[in-house]
Amino acid sequence: MAGKIILKKQAEKRLLAGHPWIFAGEIASEQVSEGPGAIVDVFSSAQKFCGRGYWNPQSQIRVRLLTLKPETVDEDFFFQRIRQCWDYRKRIGYTDNCRLVFAEADQLPGLIVDKFGDIVVIQTLALGMDRWKSAIVAAIQDILHPAGIYERNDAPVRELEGLPQVKGFLSQPFPTTFQIRENGLSFWVDVANGQKTGYFLDQHMNRQAIAPFVKDAEILEAFCYTGSFTCHAAAFGARHVTAIDASADALQLARQNAALNGVATSCSFVEANAFDVLKQWAAEKRSYDVVMLDPPAFAKSRQQIQSAITGYKEINLRALKMIRPGGFLITSSCTNLIPADLFLQIIRQAAADAKRQIRQVLFHTQPPDHPIVWTIESTAYLKFLIVQVQ
Known part of the structure; x- marks a missing residue:
């Protein structure tokens, strides 16, 4: 028999709107005989069935609903x-x-x-x-x-x-390192040691979208990881791509990916902290036709949101200062705690501080194999923006 969770008054509103999480502070009563991970039924304060999910008393997210129906979970x-x-x-x-x-x-x-x-x-x-x-x-x-x-x-x-x-x-x-094909190019994937599951599938449409903006361009890319944007830019006719990442292992795969796609002569890779390099090269007044930024998530918890805002503003400010008039900033955020409107506001403020005029050319989110549920904010996490810089 499933355990029983009774919610505090009004706590079921978010569930009925489609969000599957129940936090510890929303629960009035927990009647669970099994241990953590048990399947439980969730009821409103008025004893109305709200859904069935799994329970963990060690987590602030006490219940995650699997279904709104009283169906068997097996x-x-x-x-x-x-x-x-x-x-x-x-x-x-x-x-x-x-x-x-x-x-x-x-x-x-x-x-x-x-x-x-x-x-x-x-x-x-x-x-x-x-x-x-x-x-x-x-x-x-x-x-x-x-x-x-x-x-x-x-x-x-x-x-x-x-x-x-x-x-x-x-x-x-x-073999945990193997090749995949994306947009007509080939890439090595390391599922045992790469970030997350080994390769960021969520940017595949955005990597295709850069084609018109990178042709014949001199490009600086920060946070290049294993070179997927790098190789796309070079394959699309970039004059040269200088790609920066702090991981020697990632850069080793990036170089192999560039060679695999026949674009090694158009790419150079620099092992360094991107924040440091962007600051130094902006101060040196280096300039590029295009700057691409695809950093990892800067905030894993709400306590880190302000530092993430600061980080995004800093790297985009430095990038904007280095872009030649008429060039493009191609920038991303995968931090789900930074919603799209806030990300765009950060870019707008960075442009103002850099004293550069910008105009939005393209704004994308994640591809349809990463579907977005409007009532679950965390599912809308990827922001991909291209602006022209005057």
């Missing part, structure tokens, strides 16, 4: 959900590389599944989801028949759920 439940995810991706044209499961946006909170060709990488980032890992793996094997499955559960966020950081094979071992 192995078949996860099979059907993952099959729905795959059917949706196939329908929108994503059959090779894609985010197969995007957590809350796919009604599977705490679960990330990325598909790289016939290799699948999973993350179970919450305790309740981690308890169903074997069912999830079995469903993936039955539905996709992948050549291999790897878990990247070395994310620090798991510690907030009382979970250890682990990574490794969930299938027979396979």
Whole structure:
């Protein structure tokens, strides 16, 4: 029998609007006999059924809803959900590389599944989801028949759920560094040691979108990681790309990716802290036709939002100072705690401080294999902006 959670008065409003989280402070009563990760039924203060999900008394997010119906949560439940995810991706044209499961946006909170060709990488980032890992793996094997499955559960966020950081094979071992194709180019992916699940699939449409702005351009790129934007820019006819990253391992793959795509002579890679280099080169009055910025998330918690705002403003201010009149700033943020309107405000303030006039040319978010649910703010996380600088 499922445990029972009774909410405080009015606490169900967000659930009924479509957000699956219940915080500890919203609960009036917890009647759960099983341990952390147990499936529980959630009721309003008026004893109306609100949904069913998993419970973790060690987390501030006490319950994450899996369904608004009183349906059985078992192995078949996860099979059907993952099959729905795959059917949706196939329908929108994503059959090779894609985010197969995007957590809350796919009604599977705490679960990330990325598909790289016939290799699948999973993350179970919450305790309740981690308890169903074997069912999830079995469903993936039955539905996709992948050549291999790897878990990247070395994310620090798991510690907030009382979970250890682990990574490794969930299938027979396979080579964890391999090539994928994107926009007609080839890239090495390292699913064992790369960031997140090994490659940032969410920028693939935006990497294609830079084509008109980089042709014949001299480009500075900061936070280049393994060179996906770098190689796209060079392949699209950039005169030269100077790409900066602090990770020697990432730059090694970036150089290999440039060679793989026949653009090595158009690219140079610099191992350095991007903040330091942008500050120094702006002070030296170096100039470029295009500056590209694709930094990692600057805030993992609400306490870090102000420092993230400061960080975004600083790197974009330095970049704007180095762009030749008529050139372009191509800039991104993947911090879900910085909404789009705030990100655009940061760029506007950076331009004012840099004494540069800008005009928006293009604004994108993430691709459709990372669907956005309007009532779940965290699903709308990627901001991609191109502005022309006068």
